[in-house]
Amino acid sequence: MTSVIEAMAAQMGWQIGRATVIVEGTSDVAYLTHASKLYTEAYGQPVIDSDFGVAAAGHGDDGGVDGVNRMLVTMRQNARLDLDEAGRTRFRFGGLFDKDHAGTTAFNLASRFDPSVQRYRDIFLLQPVMPEVGDGTADRMLEATRANLRYSQLDWEIEDICSESFLQRFERRYPDLAPTKQTVHDRTHRNYTRGAKRKLLEEFRASASLNDALGMVKLIKCLRGYMGVPFNHIQT
Amino acid sequence: MASLASLSRLPWSVVLSEVSDRTFVEQLEQAEPVDDVLVRRRGLIHIVDNDPAESVLPPRHLAVHLLNGRNGAKATGLAAMTRRLTMLQDLRKRSIKQLVFVIPGQFEIPEDFTDLWADGYRTSLAFVSDDPHAAEAIALWRSQNSAPLVDEIRLGAAEFADALRKEFLRGRDGSVAYIIRNEKGELRTVDGSGIDDPERPVLGSYDLIGVDALTPLLPADLSSTDVDQFFMDPTASWRPYAAGMVWERDAAAWGKVRGRLRLLDKEGPENNRIFYVKSQSGAGATTFLRDLAWRAAAEGYPTLVARKGMIPLNGLEVANFLGRLTSTDTLPSDHSRVYETPCVIVFDESHWEGRYLELLNFAREVERSGRRVCILVATGPFVGLDIMTERRFVELAYLSHEVTFQHALKLGQHLNRFLSPHGTDRSEAEWRAFIKNTTVEQSNGLASFWIVLSFWLGRQIDLGETIQSKIYAQFKSLAKDESIKHALLRIAAFSTVRTPLPENLLPPTEDWPIADKLEDLRRASGVLSLTRIVNDLDRSWALAHDLVGTLMLQGFFFDPGERQALGFEEAANPLHLRFLILKSVASLPELAKASLRLFAEEFAVSIFKIDPDHGHGTLVFLWKEVLEALDDMPRELRTTSRTFLHHTAISRRRIASNATTFMMSAEERAAILQRAVDDIRGALKLEAEFGDESDLNLFNSLAQALHDLAEAEEAAGRPQHRVLQTRAEAQEATRQAYTLNPDNSFVVETYARTLLSEGKTNPDRAATRALEVLTLVYSMMEKSGAEARLNALERLAERAFELLLEAGGSTSPDPQSEAGAIARALYELGGAGGSVRRLEDVPRENRARAASLLSIEALLGNVQAVKLRYMIAVIDNPNDFDLHIGLLQSLQESGPAFTPQMELELALLLFQKDRAHEGNRLFLRLRRMWRQRQHFVEVPDRLHWLLDPHGSQRRQxxxxxxxxxxxxxxxxxxxxxxxxxxxxxxxxxxxxxxxxxxxxxxxxxxxxxxxxxxxxxxxx
The missing domain is CATH 2.40.50.140 (Nucleic acid-binding proteins)
Structure with missing residues (x-):
């Protein structure tokens, strides 16, 4: 038997797990999979595996927040009908949005497209402080709101969770690609141009250490917990 | 003769008569009163004395075929033979449950019927004769012709006719009585007999909730059959609703509906609304809506509930019927009636799935007719932007299988009130165990709380049994032969897509009719809940819940031996299996028949639709096979159905324009889009029938398909002249759509895309095109429902800014030049990053600078600049109506850019500024425009009332x-x-x-x- 979800994933070139989080773009996937690779080199086991996967909503205009919403609706619809012999669902899908204007709006409006989607259970916002897995959705929502209140005016994207030292090294090496910065309390959001983002990812793949990628690993750990797959074994 | 004529008048499906003498025919041709119970049941009688295919008869009728033609017609020869053969062929094509032969005098079974039987025609038979030799003749015939289901009725024709007529008419006076309210809320009962057209009966497709259903009942008044039946089929009876058995899932819903009905008590049909209930499969939307329907009817709002199956969807017919329904309590000469009772129409998800724009047209027809109506409709869980952005659609509730523990316990206490009189109530411990068990099952499997509940309360399953295993076991026990298995699989497959299967599409059988076999099994079908749906016009089969179909196919898939035995070994998974079964029906030549047109179109509209953004995502992985299956459908669909062509083109467009989900080469993408374009063009060539796809929808789809095609051709490296040609065709199609309706937000978006494309190919026009796009985007952002499209609109605006930047951007040196001023103004509105929010979110000083830049002399004649200045003036000088009028009047002669929305606002402003005659002239023109075409306009809140000169108070x-x-x-x-x-x-x-x-x-x-x-x- 070829399950529907496996057939679709193969069609789209996705590496999925039992639980998969759909992210806005291919660069998000690239950061997270490289972080998993670095973790494997240090600890002998990946953090992205058959239990947990990340997949890009699309390339360019096909990705972004609309892409996440679109793919989430499609994959969840099919996952509901992809059952094993005992009638259990095989796969689960969630979504992760950047914390910018578009992402925050989509995060708040996602349930209008698919009313079964719940924030902090099925969709997540990349924030300066990701809430603990806790006992459930309500806990996470409260903690996320409380912990990120001070950062409400701060955008947050995947590049921001690279280590500070890595980002500063990049700025020193490529001063013409330096971003505009926005600092609130102890967090700084860097707004890179498209070209700078491409270069930053190249550098990350070429020279980042596990320490530089620790933020990514922590993010994966949280997402695994939110999606109901084992996560406590991950060392951060 | 009189008795034969009387017999023939009964509500048969069809009558074939060897008798054709004048007396007989004249008696049948006598006019019948339209409120006669037989006429209400079967329509009027039509005598057919030639090839039946040559007669176009109304949907409901009783055809009497004269096998020998009229009295005096030749009984021999080619014409006579053709007449008989075509009539017998017509009989053959009908789905007849039983054929009754009434043979006066000497008994003889007609020879051509024996030929028909030998040819494979099968049904159950009854012979009526008082000839003592009849039994012997029948026995002989049976021995020669293998006919297991034959009844013999030993009566003469006259006696039989008399007895049958008496039996049929007993208890059936066919009256329709319903409750209606007046403007004071006083209720009275009205007899509605005779208000329905006997030949095109609305009540053939809808149930009117009559007074008999509205008597409130106590729980103890319900019988155990009432209670059990409710769990298996909530549409079987209104009694549980009358007893309050339905658990209130959303307390606010009735309040919203009643509030709207109370508003319609006072206000006109422009306040009609379509309330939709989003629901997961099997989560109880049908029950929920029927409960609201009952409550509305009980308060005196006449309520029509659409029946299951395909129904003709003509808003005008329904509107006219409602008009007769609400005017039965007045005398024709009484002009003092000032109140028209609002009505309610209820639809299930299957009636409009994939056709919500048509539902909107239906609602508009009703509104244009002046009827005040609330429409209630169930949708799936995914509702597209076409609903979310249209103000007439109002979300009523969302129903799911997620039920909290506390709610479930309260539900149990509620239901026990109805179960305990029959000793079938469940203890609290049992309820707790059930809820716990179901919650665990649900978190791992297919959400099905409400289905499992109905089976558990109906004692169809026990705790610990999985519903899937129970359903499949029931299938195996029922389906003893291959024909039944195939039939049930087909019915299950179509149930999963919420489409009842027409009886004549069941698989054929060697012995007696499959429908009869299924009817025998129906009562014993248990958890499968096999249902036969009988309307006046057709018969079809379904399982009561689409989830039951899903689980049955699931079970069947995981039984490889059985699957192989029935020829489905190639199915890769249960969804593929479902597709294979659906495909086997899609390719049947019967789908070319006019009677199955709606059903055939459903394949394109929803069954095989690929449109993940609108919830049609389960066939994504089979997209190639799906397109092939659509192409393999009868050719007549492609040559006569706008709907079929348009919706298959939509699927192709969705596939080709989503590079992430559907991976293919650029050449393949271009080929698919070319095919979509060809299909839409084909649809445009077909004449639009009432209720068909409009030219506006087709031109809009065509424009979008051509835009996508141009991009695909470019990506595929096709010659530049070809790409430019396609772009030009896209622009032309857009213009045609825009001319038809410049206020339709989908059309406007396509138009904006065209403008961007033009700006890219002509850099010297980039600035003006960018301005035009931004003006369109700002105006769309103001419309209700814009929130759902915000990202798409922002992206359009970003592309406009990108266009500007690529063409030279904000650094143009001369702010007094047209391009320079536009560029500077847009820079003020978008900032350095080119991001855009609503115009009202732009800082005021930026707006002011932009407006000032756009007021230069070079731009006084620029329509877009003036439009944008108007929009800024509305925000920053909301009471300066003179300024607004001046700006709008300068746009009046600018063609389609002066949209109906702007014309409406100008008319309103003229009234505000004591220029009533000018305003009135504009409204005369506008009212003519609304009658001719659909338009999406809104009265802005600030202009809803006539205001005093300060603009702060309403003016008396x-x-x-x-x-x-x-x-x-x-x-x-x-x-x-x-x-x-x-x-x-x-x-x-x-x-x-x-x-x-x-x-x-x-x-x-x-x-x-x-x-x-x-x-x-x-x-x-």
């Missing part, structure tokens, strides 16, 4: 009654230079106001113009 006017009409009066308003303005006397607490009476009022505005309102009206 003096009016003198000039005439009283049917339901409304007219008064000349002195503040408007004596223009006549309508009003509703009952709003002024009067039945009628005498001509000449003077009164004071406020003035509110709708898209039709001014309306006088009492001084006690709220601002709203």
């Amino acid at each position: 006017v003096r009016a003198r009654v000039s005439s009283n009409g049917d339901g409304r009066g007219f008064a000349r308003v002195s503040d408007f230079q004596d223009i006549e303005v309508p009003f509703r006397p009952h709003e002024f607490s009067q039945e009628k106001l005498r001509p000449g009476s003077v009164f004071s009022a406020y003035v509110s505005f709708s898209h039709n113009g001014p309306f006088l309102r009492p001084l006690t009206s709220g601002w709203r």
Whole structure:
């Protein structure tokens, strides 16, 4: 038997797990999979595996927040009908949005497209402080709101969770690609141009250490917990 | 002869008569009263004396085929033979449950019937004869012709006719009585017999909730059958609803519906709404809506509930019926009626799935006819932007299988009140165990709480049993032979897509009719809940819940031996299996018949639709096979159905324009899009019938498909002249759509895309095109429902800024030049990053600078610049109506850029500034425009009331009654230079106001113009 979800994933070139989080773009996937690779080199086991996967909503205009919403609706619809012999669902899908204007709006409006989607259970916002897995959705929502209140005016994207030292090294090496910065309390959001983002990812793949990628690993750990797959074994 | 004629008048499916003498025919041709019970049941009689295919008869009729033609016709020869053969062929094509032969005199079974039987025609038979030799003849015939189901009735023709007629008519007077309210809320019962067209009966497709169903009941009044039946089929009876058995899932829903009905008690049909309930499969939307329907009917709002199956969807017929329904309590000469009772129409998800724009057209037809109606409809969980952005659609509730523990316990206590009189109540411990068990099952599997509940309460399953195993076990026990198995699989597959399977598409059988076999099994079908749906026009089969179909196919898939035995070994997974079964029906030549047109079109509209954004995502992985299956459908669909062509083109477009989900080469993408374009063009060539796809929808789809095709051709490296040609065709199609309706937000988006494309190919026009796009985007952002499209609109605006930047951007040196001023102005609005929010979110000083830049002399004639200045003026100088009028009037002659929305606002503003005659002339023009075409316009809140010069208070006017009409009066308003303005006397607490009476009022505005309102009206 070829399950529907496996057939679709193969069609789209996705590496999925039992639980998969759909992210806005291919660069998000690239950061997270490289972080998993670095973790494997240090600890002998990946953090992205058959239990947990990340997949890009699309390339360019096909990705972004609309892409996440679109793919989430499609994959969840099919996952509901992809059952094993005992009638259990095989796969689960969630979504992760950047914390910018578009992402925050989509995060708040996602349930209008698919009313079964719940924030902090099925969709997540990349924030300066990701809430603990806790006992459930309500806990996470409260903690996320409380912990990120001070950062409400701060955008947050995947590049921001690279280590500070890595980002500063990049700025020193490529001063013409330096971003505009926005600092609130102890967090700084860097707004890179498209070209700078491409270069930053190249550098990350070429020279980042596990320490530089620790933020990514922590993010994966949280997402695994939110999606109901084992996560406590991950060392951060 | 009289008795034969009397027999023939009974509500048969068809009558074939060897008898054709004049007396017989004349008796049948006698006019019948339309409220006669037989006429209501079967329509009027039509005598057919030639090839039946040559007669186009109304949907409901009784055809009497004269096998020998009329009296005097030749009985031999080619014409006679053709007549008989075509009539017998017609009989053969019908799905007949039983064929009754009435043979007066010497008994003889017609020879051509024996030939028909030998040819494979099968049904159950009954022979009526008082010939003592009949039994022997029948036995002989049976021995020669293998016919297991044969009845013999030993009666003469006259006796038989008499007995049958008496039996049929007993207890059937066919009356329709319903409750209706007046404007004071007083209820009375009305006899509605005779209001329905006997030949095109609305009540053939809808149930009118009659007075008998509305008597409130106590729980103890329900029988155990009532209770059990409710769990298996909530549409079987209204009694559980009358007893309050339905658990209230959303307490606010009834309040919303009743609130709207109360509003419609006072206000006109422009306040009609379509309330939709989003629901997961099997989560109880049907029950929920029927409960609301019952409550509405009980309060005196006549309520129609659409029956299961395909129904003809003609808003005008329904509107006219409702008009007759609500006017039965007046005498024709009584002009004092001022109130028309609002009505309710209820649809299930299957009626409009994939056709919500058509539902909107249906609703508009009803509104245009002046009927006040609330429509209630169930949708799936995914609702597209076409619903979310249309103000007439209002979300009522969302129903799911997620039920909290506490709610489930309360549900149990509620239901126990109805179960305990029959000893079938469940203890709290049992309820707790059930809830716990179901919650665990649900978190791992297919959500099905409400289905499992109905089976558990109906004692169809026990705790610990999985519903899937139970359903499949039931299938195996019922399906003893291959034909039944195939039939049940087909019914299950179509149930999963919420489409009942027409009886004549069941698989054929060697022995007796499959429908009869299924009917025998139906009562024993248990958890499968096999249902036969019988309408006046057709018969079809379904399982009660689509989830049951899903689980049955699931079970069947995981039984490889059985699957192989029935020829489905190639199925890769249960969804693929479902597709294979659906495909086997899709390719049947029967789908070319006119009677199955709606059903055939469903394949394109929803069953095989690939449109993940609108919830049609389960066939994504089979997209190639799906397109092939659509192409393999009967050719007649492609040559006669706009709907079929359009919707297959939509699927192709969705596939080709989503590079992430559907991976293919650029060449393949271009080929698929070319095919979509060809199909839409083919659809445009077909004449649009009533209710068909409109030219506007087709041109809009065509424009989008051509835009996508141009991009695909470019990516595929096709010659540049080819790409430019396609772009030009896209622009032309867009212009055609835009001309038809420049206020339709989907059309406007396509138009914006065209402008961007033009700007890219002509850099010197980039600035003006960018400006035009931004103006469109800002105006769309103001519309209701814009929130759902915000990202798409922002992206359009970003592309406009990108276009500007690529063409030279904000650094153009000369702000006095047209391009320079536009560029600078847009820079003020978008900032350095080119990001855009709503115009009102842009800082005021930026708006002011932009407006100033756009006011230079070089731009005074630039339509887009003036439009944008108008929009800024509305925000920053909301009370400067003179400024607004000046700007709009300068746009009046600018063609389609001066949209109906702007024309409406100009008319409203003219009234505000005491230029009532000019405003009135514009409204005359606008009202003609609304009648001719669909338009999406809204009266802005700031212009809803006539205001005083400061713009802060509503202005009182003096009016003198000039005439009283049917339901409304007219008064000349002195503040408007004596223009006549309508009003509703009952709003002024009067039945009628005498001509000449003077009164004071406020003035509110709708898209039709001014309306006088009492001084006690709220601002709203």
